Amino acid sequence: MQSSSNLFPVALISAERRGDLSEDVYRLKPGNSPDGTVELALTRLGLADAPQSRGVPVILLHGSFSNRRFWYSPKGIGLGAFLARQGFDVWVPEMRGHGLSKRNHDYARNRVADYARYDLPAIGAFVREQSAQVPHWIGHSLGGTTLAAALGGKHLGAPAVASVALFGCQVSRTHWPLKIPLVEWTGRLLLKRLGQVSGARFKRGPEDEPAGVMIEAMRWNGLFGRFGEGKQDWWKGLAEVDLPLLAVSAAGDQQDPDWACRKLFEQIGSEHRQYLCLGRQQGFTDDFGHVEMLVSKAAQAEVWPLVARWLKDSLTPLQGAPAEGAATV
Template sequence: MQSSSELFPVALIGADIRGDLSEDVYRLKPGNSPDASVELALTRLGRFGREGERGVPVVLLPGSFSNRRFWYSPKGLGLGPYLARAGFDVWIAEMRGHGLSPRNRGYRGNRVGDYVRYDLPAIAAFIHEQNPQAAHWLGHSLGGITLAGALGGGYLEQARVASVALFGSQVSRIYWPLKLPPVEWGARLLLGRFSVLSGARLRRGPEDEPIGLALESLRWHGLFGRFGDAERDWWAGLGEVRVPVLAVAAAGDRQDPAWACHKLLEQFGGASREFLCLGSSRGFSSDFGHVEMLVSKAAQDEVWPLVEHWLRQGSLLAAGVQAQALEPRAGISSEPSSG
């Protein structure tokens, strides 16, 4: 089969019409990581009959225990279809071993570091090849963390990033027991007995997560942990990121609290940084939760239009909501993410 890319082998594995939308599913085999078996699924949503009209690209990254259906339901609902119908060129990425991306040989040991260093750069390169405009990137939860890591590590070219929006994403919540080395060692021994964390069994979502992600998180939150890998300090590197950034938190989110989401935003070094907390005290209909902030009827009515406004204007301050602009940072903090 002829490749859909000159960068690396890419197969078009699906081309369907979903009502007023067109859906193209690509499978990328970038061959840029130590595990040559890695393949990545990438779904593009467009308007049926107007596929040749490429709007500004928007890339959506789902969180942990999730897949493309977080953004795009089988019935054609979700933020992905909403933005496609608004004229954006929408791409939904699924990391190795998730959704339509098959499990790679080294699936058990997959880490955010692999997504950051290998997967996102390959996805970004292919999207830019198909649509050479600077892309907006949106990530929910772990998707936002992955995006922050790729920017802080310098793996995504800032010149090709129009803006970044992080929803319920943070790395600063402290788990004090993990600061005790015996507790961390014990947790590693316990988790090391498993290959995956079951999303269904834990009631966290439809996907499993490789145990490598859990072990990586233990390292981040350990006594001398930092948000990064052995080569680069992603946390410190965020101070060099100059793209516009929006951080959205949910007042009812107990998993990723607003203060921690705000702290991640503060670490970015650009002048254009805005923070929005979805809660009744700020004019919203309720205190949104971790998932409900993007997947709910209230989100459709109250949040999705704000996302579109951000993508078109690069700011929410004129949208009549209580968004908070942060002052530009002076210098780079060396503070570890778990501090």
């Protein structure tokens, strides 16, 4: 396992054994964005007793107000740990200012556009360099949105991406008050003054979110808003994406509802794609929620094995998928 890179400065800042797993944390300094202070923490999970074992790489992107612990707990529980035990080479980045990633100089101005244009390509390039294989990408919530932005903006794509899985991800749910210019303008002004939104204060998660991300989302939902940046229309760009795709919604998700997740799925032009809604009507034991779709005992029993099956064979319909969504189209 390399502890350096020919791409940009990289340091191995931690190498620990966590039960049967190894946890190596790298600090990446890509230096590819206008803010030269950006540093990204990237954790690799592997089998402690087989350190040289090199499975298929999988990159897991956390959502808003979150960090690497969404994918695996200190006790080694989570989808990331499960996939590592299944033999996959698991990589868990933390976005700017989250978890072990230090806050950059322009932290308050961070946007999904920055993550998509600069950070994800650097992370993907490093993983490919280290593993000598093309990685699969899985994103939850804002992590999935960032992945969609990178794909629609052509910052990521074939042949650097093996497949894409989006969980609880959508960009179409409309907040009608934001269509009123005065409301949107007032919201932007307030967020700029705050600089960040506290996840703990608003009971959204363990991390804060920079104001820039929130302002960006408000712009998407504004009167003439669209999913894009400047002249780049990410939404239109998604129609040109041709990668194996899995999109998963949860029947009980009030934040990113099924209909909106399905709309994003239908916009992506992949030849091989599957859609799955986690709910009782689809044969699951419960109507999963936004977080519970990946972090719960039910997810451990019903969802995680489906993810592993998808990663091993993205062309075969998943058991339990709705008939119209499971078919390869």
